[in-house]
Amino acid sequence: MTISTLSPIDEIIARVPTGLFIGGAVRSASDGAEFDVVDPATGKMLARVASGTVDDAIAAVDAAQAAAVSWAQTPPRQRSIILSRAFELMTAAGDDLASLIVAENGKIFADARGEVAYAAEFLRWYAEEAVRIPGTVQTAPGGTNKILVTHHPVGIAVLVTPWNFPAAMATRKIGPALAAGCTVILKPASETPLTALAIARIFEQAGVPSGVVNVLPTRRSGEVVEAMVNDGRVRKLSFTGSTEVGITLMQLAARTVVNTSMELGGNAPFIVFDDADLDEALDGAMIAKMRNGGEACTAANRFYVQEGVAAEFGRRLAARMGSLRVGPGRSNDSQLGPVINGDAREDIHRLVCGAVEEGASLLIGGDIPGGEGYFYPATVLVDVPAASSILNQEIFGPVAPIVTFRSEADAVRLANGTAFGLVSYVYTRDLARGLRVSEQIECGMVGLNRGLVSDPAAPFGGMKQSGIGREGGAEGLLEYLESQYIAVSW
Template sequence: MTTVAPSPLLIGGSPTSTGHELVVHDPASGVEITRIAAADESHAAPAADAAAAALPGWAATPPRRRAEVLAEAHRLMISRTDELATLISRESGKAAADARAEVGYAAEFFRWFAEETVRPDGHFGPSPDGKSTTVVTAQPVGVALLITPWNFPAAMVTRKVAPALAAGCTAVLKPAAETPLTALAIRDLLVAAGAPADVFTVLPTTRADAVARALLNHDAVRKLSFTGSTGVGRHLLGLAAGRVVNCSMELGGNAPFVVCADADINAAVQGALIAKLRNAGQACTAANRFLVHADAADAFAEAFAAAVAELRVGPGTEPGTDIGPLIDDRAVRRVSDLVTDAVDRGARMVREPVAVPDSGSYLAPVVLAGVPADAAVLHEEIFGPVAPIRTWTDTDEVVAAANDTEYGLAAYVYAGDTGRALEIGRRLQYGMVGVNRGVVSDPAAPFGGMKQSGLGREGAREGIRAFQEAQFLTYA
């Protein structure tokens, strides 16, 4: 397999010397893909300075022109679907079909925010006492620090950089160390689409905390948009508090997948396959706990396990692969330990796991029935292809069980009576609820959670507002 060409560190569009390297591996084989220049904390100030210098010009760029850049970025991304999907599969292990779907989803953020760029917020009118006139406008918040995870290396970048640029902000991105190549490709794509090279800087690094600290301490950085674990999010909020930096947080999840007694079992199984096993379960919106009515539990568990048994686990770049590897061996050990703990406590595997390759970070998908309430797999974000099932008989009971977590990102409800499913959904303390469908993500919808799952929303109109400040002017 060909090696990806090394990438220099570019700050403000100019090559910058660095004494550090970041090694990128293919999780399907452990083989080194490439080595790229890596930033350290000494590069934070130059990157923020470059973004600050570019800010006035980009903010003053007519909205129509900013929209044209984003629209062209969408066109270019779609035209390069095969190339980008292969890159995603190689550095993240994602199955080819998942990777292609991600490219399409990621590109949609460019198109959506291209359209939102030319629809400015604001209002104008007399004050209630008639003595003055009120004007409210939306201004770009300033230089934005974007921090993204490895599990969706394209979509998590475009979901942040598209609204940032649409709002007139400039941005510095720190991508995950595991998957920097897709972020660098998106940077190059934006430049090809007409974005000035200095409005978007990518800082790959192995010193994530030090670089983030240095950027958050820089006077020009006025916005932090982070996607990742709740623990890291709390840490970053603490760092941002020192300078009162505007923050958006998309954090962890523990999504319940509720199946009612009258649910269409085949439809629920198809939804569960998507909600649980997309990207091998490595998604914050992944179904984490299956709460199935006792009358439907046996039928659902057997049908779900039978469908899982038909899936092929292997390298993401190989045709016919349904589930790729986990991101690394550490992830395999962590998820395997959750399965072992559940089985030791009395859970059972509904079917024997399917075969997986001997080398690489693979884990066979597992459906567990009879999972006891104290099993760790019910309380931790699994981030792997494991589906624990518990049963219920009372609606109040299942709502309480679904809400019994510090997280509140996504949830799913399947029922034959859609009205009842909606009623249950409204009682769930989650920012997004899929009703009789296993997908909740859409660029046109506000993505985000309640409780410890985050602050703010991405996508929809809310996505661009996250990178704007309201300014009020009054005159007589």
């Protein structure tokens, strides 16, 4: 399959393999099972994809094991060249991949195209990092020997990715794993397997040897992942998803002491001080809240606005969000697509209704529209009580609850009043205040007068129950390497 030019979605899907991708070959599930992939904009089936079994999972581990030694011994420069080719191929296939993401995920085309560009950048970044795997030598303090430290691939890696960024979450894990010399088995979300399977073909075209990248779509995620993690040959588990599932997977990995990286839930505060440039704060809010329609772990989830500007900020944010054109992502006119499925929409609506019952007021939105697809309108809530339940969990949709605060200390206390700590946003013209508040907030990333923090060159990850480890940056490569110390005299 060659993915290269913009085509109607049915033609693009027809070129995507819909079986399991194991050892460089496309195969059916061992029991012949398949599942439907659905378009969130219509609720209609796009394709049927093979649903992997435990036997298929072990076959994928077999394939990864067969390729492991030769890939680990492949010179870093050669691994770098292959990742660079994959970057070029993904970039060339940008429009087709974006159309595929729109079809199975529902996001608008502009967001999907941005995701593909972002996903490709991980391949370029780790192509450059592949030749910079660190090592050190030093004299022991007592002068008795030399301390030689080298780094080696951690081994076969199982990568579990979510549906909201089906391309970027895949390359953010595969890129550093391949750069480090690991072979991988990608278990994509069952809502969005087509993008992962298309990316597998891109790696094949780039020259990745058979068995180095395997893709295992399935509707039997729990038993399939458990079988792989319990296999002693698997030495790495990288997961992006909910904290609840992450906790279960960490308990599972503990049985065989498997190295884990966990990028888990978020509950991002968006803090606006009285002295903030409101135009910039609103621009940032639209990015932080509405990127991907709010279906992002980095999405602004709780808006804390100082009392002097709270009313104006709420009114202007409602005007901006309310002006967004809602429709299928494939339409050039759409600015807000559907959420991923009907259950997600019901969860969002339940949170909004609960906030209103607790005393919040709706400025815009709050009603489920009729018609096909899983659409939910942009919604702004004001006068939200600080203890409202909507502030205690990820909304994962186009809803902005606004809470008023008085002092800097109040803002920090409210921002930290959660078990999560992935990302925060702070808007103020006072740089000293901005840095002071940023340091006090318990989170892994801060957007200071910025509504976007994600960058392949930066370490992405959280504190508290938002995860363990980092993806992106130089740190992301270290997640797939083991340190070895050799004591030697000469």
